[in-house]
Every structure is written in C-alpha cells, then in structure tokens.
Amino acid sequence: MKKADVVELFTRLREIDPHPTTELDYRTPFELLVAVVLSAQATDVGVNKATRKLYPVANTPQAILDLGEDELKRYISTIGLFNGKAKNVIALCRILVDEYDSEVPRTREALEALPGVGRKTANVVLNTAFGVPTIAVDTHIFRVSNRTGLAPGKDVRAVEDKLEKIVPAEFKQDAHHWLILHGRYVCKARKPDCPQCVIRDLCRYKDKTAAA
Template sequence: MKREKIVELFRRLRELNPHPTTELDYTTPFELLVAVILSAQATDVGVNKATKKLFPVANTPEAILELGEDGLKRYISTIGLFNAKAKNVVATCRILVEQYGGEVPRSREALEALPGVGRKTANVVLNTAFGEPTIAVDTHIFRVSNRTGLARGETVRAVEDTLNKVVPDEFRKDAHHWLILHGRYVCKARRPDCPACAVNDLCAYRHKTVASAA
C-alpha cells in the first residue's frame, strides 16, 4: 500500500474513533499486565468477567502472592489455560516484588523476561499503560495488515516490523488499537463486513464481500 493510502486509512480510522483503547478493563499498569497475560487464547469479555471479581480482592503483586496459585485459580478458572496462567502470574508477581519494588518495569527487555509475557504482551503494556508508540500484532492485526496490503508478512514479527516502517509517526501510538478493533468488528476472519468498511476503497483484498439482498 502506498504512503498516501496508508495516511488516508489511518485518518479515516482516527475520524471514526479519535481515542481508541483496549477493551480489557484495568486501572493500573499492573492490572493491565495481568489482564493481558490472562487474555492469551481467551476473549477480552471472558477476562473482564474474571478480573471484575479478582481485582477488588487482589490487584497488586503482593496481594496476588498472598492468594497463591490455588487462590488465584478460583478467580480465573473460567479462562482457558488457567492453570498455566495462574503459575505465570504468581511467578511474575514474585519477580515484580523482588526486583522492581512491586512496580511494572517500563523496558521491553524487563517485561519479556517475566513469565507468561512475550513480545506481544510487552508491546501492549508499553503502548497502553505507558504511552509508547509500539504496535502489538495479534491475529486480528495480522489478518487486517495482510488483507488490506498495509503490511504483508508470513509471520507476526514480519508484520510488526513492516508496520513500524510504514505507519506514519502521527498515527503510531494508536495504530494497534485502530487495527485490532477494525479486525474484531469489521474485517472479521470468516466474513469481513466489506460493505460497512470505512477503508474499503483503499483495501487490496481480492475477495471482498458484498451487501446481502434485503
């Protein structure tokens, strides 16, 4: 996709949603970190239902360490892979307390060293909690980037690297949220809603859907 189209694509997405943000519920960087760890292979809705009960009881590393793995599992048992996630969250909390005074570190290297935290999770925390212009590529963003021709790549990292090159600076901080929301609600996996798409005419997808007959 040429630069003029890229600028227009993000201009339109910004016009529709000037202040995009995550759909995970959180109030602190630590709550966001836990929510993102829990969201792997799970829906934001499902995570929010669990953290709505968890965070009033334990929303600091110290409080979750007091709960322990078994105590934490009682709150997150409705989320897929909850056993492994409970283990990772508790291990992460221990590191935060022992090495960072209970605070969430603001460097990618430190974040990626935490159990259950990969590059995507680190990018989400850096962007959403700390305002860094990082772009976390999930399945939605991977799909939208390849379909539209915005940033084609065979791997998540390849798409992320291309997005970091082609997304203009003025849009980079919010690009992650615009693209993920577009993929979640418009450019859906099974049947994209091309007739309702605000960037339909800019998109290079060859199999665009058409409006169904009334």
Template sequence: MTQTTVPTRAPRRSRALKRDEIIEMFSRLRELNPHPKTELEYSTPFELLIAVLLSAQATDVGVNKSTRRLYPVANTPAAILELGEEKLKSYISTIGLFNAKAGNVIKTCQILVDQYGGEVPASREALEALPGVGRKTANVVLNTAFGQPTMAVDTHIFRVSNRTGLAPGKDVRAVEDKLVKVIPDEFIHDAHHWLILHGRYVCKARKPDCPQCLIRDLCRYPDKTAT
C-alpha cells in the first residue's frame, strides 16, 4: 500500500509581532527620525497642555494657527484668565467645538492658579481632574512635557498598532496597556511620536502607503497596497 504524503504548509506568523521584530521596528523608526517631536507648537508645559486640549477633533495645523495668535497675547493661566472667555473664543473660533473648549480652558486655568500656583502638575490624577483633560491628553503632557514613559493612543496609533501586529486590541485602553508592556524601555519615550507620525503620513486610514513603508516586511497587515 502506497503511503500518501500530505504537503505541509509553511507555518503562519503569529498575529502579534515578536520581541525581536518590535526591536527591529523601532530601531528603523529611530534611524529614520532620531528625535521625533509633536507637531503641536509649544514652549512650556502649559502651552502644550492647552494645545492638546484644543486638538480634540481638530488638526494640529489648525490648532497651531490659533495658538500662534493666542500665545503672544496670553500664554499663562493668569494671562488667559485676564483675557476672559469671550476674547479667548475669538482666538480659537476656527477650531471645532471652540465654545466648549474655551469654557474648559478657563476652568482649567482657574484650577491651575488656585491649586498649583499657575504650574502644570506632573501627575496623571491631577491632570485628569482638569476640565476637558482625559487620559489621552494627560498621557501626551506627561510624556512630552515631563518625560514620563506614557503612551497616548489616538486613532493613528490605534490603527498602526492593530495593522502591524505591534499591539492588537479591541479598544484604545487595551492597545495602550499592550504598547506599554511590549515596547522596550529604550524606545518607550519616543514611541508615541514615531507611531503617530507613521500613522499620519504612511500607514494612512484609507490607503496606506505600503510601498514606501520601512517596516512593511515586519507588518502583519494582510491587505498591503501595491502602489
């Protein structure tokens, strides 16, 4: 009786990237951009806090246009309180949801003056207690202004993490927790910026630019674009 040999398939790669692949991924991103920075313009932790607060459902370009006009006039909690909510609105009126954001900025400035001597606190609990400041905003400020190893997950980072297999997750918090766990310490501080820039300019939502992607051989995305 002749024995039939069943051809074996090549083993499929795991959906999630392995540690050596993650190290390779961030090594390449670091080589391309050794010192990544946020595209929001700021010079102090307070300016960053307000810019991030204003950036919800708005573009960095749009926020920068407003803060370039606002900050030369008022760039401290006391100065913005003196400016007042109605005048503040005139500086940020081109930003989406500016009415609600102006109210939150004024309330935040009042708390900073009353409770923190006009300084931005460097703790998650204190930041998240500020009006209009959620976990993502707090993570950006803690990481960018204070150098803490936090991970702010926006739509770009959520998409890149799931597509590549870096940190697959069903929701933002699940992805955040995985990213903090799997990204090596040497990369964690700048990882937020590398991932958001990669999602914004390469791994785009509608049509990712896979041919120009420097990590395409590591990426687990099954529907890579050819052109």
C-alpha cells in the first residue's frame, strides 16, 4: 500500500473512532496484565465476565496469591485453558511480589519474562497501560494487514515489523486498536462487511463482499 494510502487509511479510522482502546475491562496496569493473559484464545467478553467477579475480590498480586490457585480457577473456569492460565497468573503474581514490589514492570524484557506473557501481551500492556506506541498483532490485525495489503506478512512478527515501519508516528499509539476493532466488527474473517467499510477503496482484497 502506498504511503499516501496508509495515511488516508488511518485518518479515516481515526475519524470514526478518535480515542480507541482495548475492550478488556481494567482499572490498573495489573488488572490489564491479568486480563490480557486470560484473553489468549478467549474472547474479551468472556474474560470481562470472569474478571468482573474476580477483581472485586482480588485485584493485586498479593490478593491473588492469598486467593490461591484452586480458588482462582473457580473464578476463571469459564475461560478456555483456565488451568494453565491460573498457574501462570499465580506464578507471575509471585514474581511481581518478590521482584517488583507488586508493580507491573515497564520494559518489554521484564514483561516477556513473566509466565504466560509473550510479545503480544507485552505490547498490549506497554501500549495501553503505559502509553508506549507499540503494535500488538493478534489474529484480527494479522488478517486485516494481509487482506488489505497494508502490511502483508507470513507470520505475526513479520506483520508487526512492517507495521512499525509504515505506520506514521501520529497514528502509532492507537494503530493496533483501530486495526483490531476494524477486524473484529467490519473486516471479519468469514464474511467481511465490505459495503460498510470506510477503507474499501484503499483495500487490495480481491474478493470484496457486495451489498445485500
């Protein structure tokens, strides 16, 4: 996609949603970190349902440690892979208490060293909690970037690297939120809603859907 088209794409996405953010419910960096860990292979809606019950009871590393792994599982049992996620959350809480005075670290290296935290999760926390202009590539961004021709790549890291190069600085802080929401609600996997798409004319997708 040409540079001018990239600018136009993000300008239009910004016009319809000037202040995008994650759809995960959170009030603190720690709540966001746990929510993102829980969201792997799960929906934001499902995670929010669980954390709305969990966080009033335990929303700090020490409180979750006091809760214990078995009790934590009870709160998150409706989320996929909850057994492994509970183990990871307990382990990362222990590290935060022992090594970071219960605070969420603000570097990628420290975040990625936590159990259950990969590059995408670290990018989300850095961006959303700490205002770092990172781009977290999930399945929605991967699909949108390839389908539109914005930043084609064979894997999520390749797409992330391309987006880092081509997204203008003025859009970078919010870029991944716009692309996630666009992929979730418009450029859907099975049947993209091309007639309602504000970037339809910029998109390189050959199989655009027609109006009903």
